[in-house]
Amino acid sequence: MDFLNPVINGFAVVLEPMNLLYCLIGVVIGMLIGVLPGLGPAATIAILLPLTYNVEPVTAIIMLAGIFYGAQYGGTITSVLLKLPGEASSVVTVFDGYQMAKQGKAGTALGLAAIGSFIGGTASIIGLTFLAPLVASFALDFGPAEYSALALLGILLVATISSGSKTKALIAAAIGLLLATVGRDVFTGESRFTFGSLELADGIDFVPIAMGIFGLGEILYNLEERHRAAKAPSTVSNVWPSRGDLKQASGAIGRGSVLGFFLGILPGGGATIASMASYAMEKKRAKQPERFGKGAPEGVAGPETANNAAATSSFIPLLTLGIPANATMALMFGALLIQGVTPGPQLVDENPDLFWGVVNSMYIGNILLLIMSLPLVGIFVKILRVRAAILAPVTALITLLGAYTINNSMFDVTLVVVFGIVGYVMKKFGFEPGPLVLAFVLGSLLESSLRRSLLVFNGDPLGFFSRPISATLLIVFVLVAVLPGIRSMLAKRKGSSLEETAPVQLKEKV
């Protein structure tokens, strides 16, 4: 099995002490910020991005990935114990998790969530392991035409499948596309919107935008929130669920894994949507749906499994196609670019150590999280007592320092401040920053690929349909564009079950 050799070599990469250490650091930071309702994984990765600059690419991505899936574990803890979701993707866990805690079954809820997360995460890694080489075998068939179709599809999905208002998401995406046009035209050398500034000659760098909008913007916005004082958490005992609970939840864990895997791959999807869809599905399937909201184990196990499965599977489009599926993946994309690695179909073959190192680190990271999450619950809950007055200035300082170190440029620091304000204002007026940043990343890809393909096709747009992959992608694009119409028709026939999630304060975080 030649195919398995690089996979095994990947384990050798992960087991290097340095990489193991960074994996541990990553998942611990992930759990910490998962517990803190203020900071999400995207903000944390944005802030810590420059710190990874001086380590090996594989080590850097192992750590950043750890932050992402670690946060999915951490977010559960406060949902269950304090009715305070640490992450948007753990919001639905509150319904049944907190009820279970009130019934003295907090340990069971946390145990189920941890086991479910572990199974969901692992299932997605296995999927990734087998799917990636398959996609990579098409690597050379991916030319400008395919990338244009892919970028087009990605932008559409990002703008339509976001959790907030669709119009606002479209507006944000349009601004992102506009920002992507700044800088020298790659095809003519003409300067666009640079106002004679040499700093803007190559366009706006992705990293300051992400650090500003996700990092600084998030910090500023959180200053407005008056955090509820942390209540004393319920006592946690019996973290190993009883056989009866496990039996009850096993179906939910299995379905959550599959659902999360597919929703994670979808551009614009991700952990939050996966957890909500799983909750809705479990409730629909249950024989006694009235148990939900009163401490049903499936209501915890399903969403927690799904969000972890989705967090892991969202690495698939990034690592195999170079298309970030959600905001956090856009940051991973930035991290890889800083390291001089352009993610795309060639990554598996050209950088097998990096690819398999990162993928395999997720097995290790999930085991670390499973071991740590239960005994350390008490410590993590204490983190909530750190006051925003201390946390905010420290993180803001780290963000600005970090922004300077990437290109040794004060201009980048100014950009971070400007986009920090933009991010704050967007949040304030209910605009999701995710579509803006993703459209920015995909916008330059779309423009250059589109113009490149038209050059190759001699200006004939029908050329896109002469190539099987780009034709298929464009057909999917059309389907997705008309899908909302079909869906709303279906929704009119059946009542939507998702609407019941509305009463909980849903503060979307990226």
Next chain:
Amino acid sequence: MTHFPSRRTIIGTASAVALLALTACGNVAGGSADSSKYPSGPVNLTVGQAPGGSTDLIARAISEGASKTLGTPMPVVNKPGANGALATKEVAGKPADGQNLLLINASLITITPLAVSADEAVNIDDLDIIAGLSQDDYVLVASEKSGFKSIKDVTAAGRNITFGTTGVGTGSQLAQTVLFKQANVKGTDVPFDSGKPALTAVLGNQVELATIQLGEAMPQIKAGKVAPLLVFSEDRNTFLPDTPTAKESGYDVPVAQYRAVAAPKGTPKEVKDKLLAAFQETFKSDAYKQFNEKNMLTPKEISGEEVVTQWKEYAAKYKGLIEKYSISLSGTK
């Protein structure tokens, strides 16, 4: 309350000591004007390209050798932007004391001005060139599906041919557009962001030809996935001895990437001599020689004056070629 004034005294003394220390430091830094004491602290080597690329790697190889001879660290500072114009303008504006150096690409002087507006262009006379470093050759490669095995196949094809370049205003674009004009072949210029995507497009048969730097193309040439048609250097490249030059095939288009170390204009002669000696010591080291070999760079360790003359000659030559064949590098034909 007796301890109160005493604490004040301590603070006062402490700040006085700190002030003294600061002025002492200031004296050391001020000493840089006296060039016999050069270098007075770390010498920054600025690179106008992102880390990991060939220009950056060369800077790191050079700084490692020269810092040993100079006895002071020589950190490489990456300041990417506008093809290196941003870094060049910044270093040119620094004090001419030899503490700030620049690793500069010839294309910024010879080719970029042909594609960008005047205020983005850089003038070599704003800098003192200390030493030339090496030559990085361009090779024209053909995809498997195109069936081209030599430049004759291309000229005999009698149809429109798509070719990938490493971007607008690069040697890759200049070399191919001029070659196509001279060979009277019709072609479509497809710019990519750098060498790697252009090579991938050839491998995937999205374009038929591409001109990229030898170090990038070599693994695929050796694997037989792309066919080398010609090199654009004046003489055959030692790493690719069986591939003819454009000149041999009858085309007058000598294009290569050259690199040199520069300092702000007006750097004292003693400082420049000291730096030159340090670089020459590096050129002799085995580690640096191996670095060049590994990256398929041909040493071109010429004096600063020669660099200026040669680069100006190339700039004039390219300008002449472009006007002669009425080529616009900015695609607006």
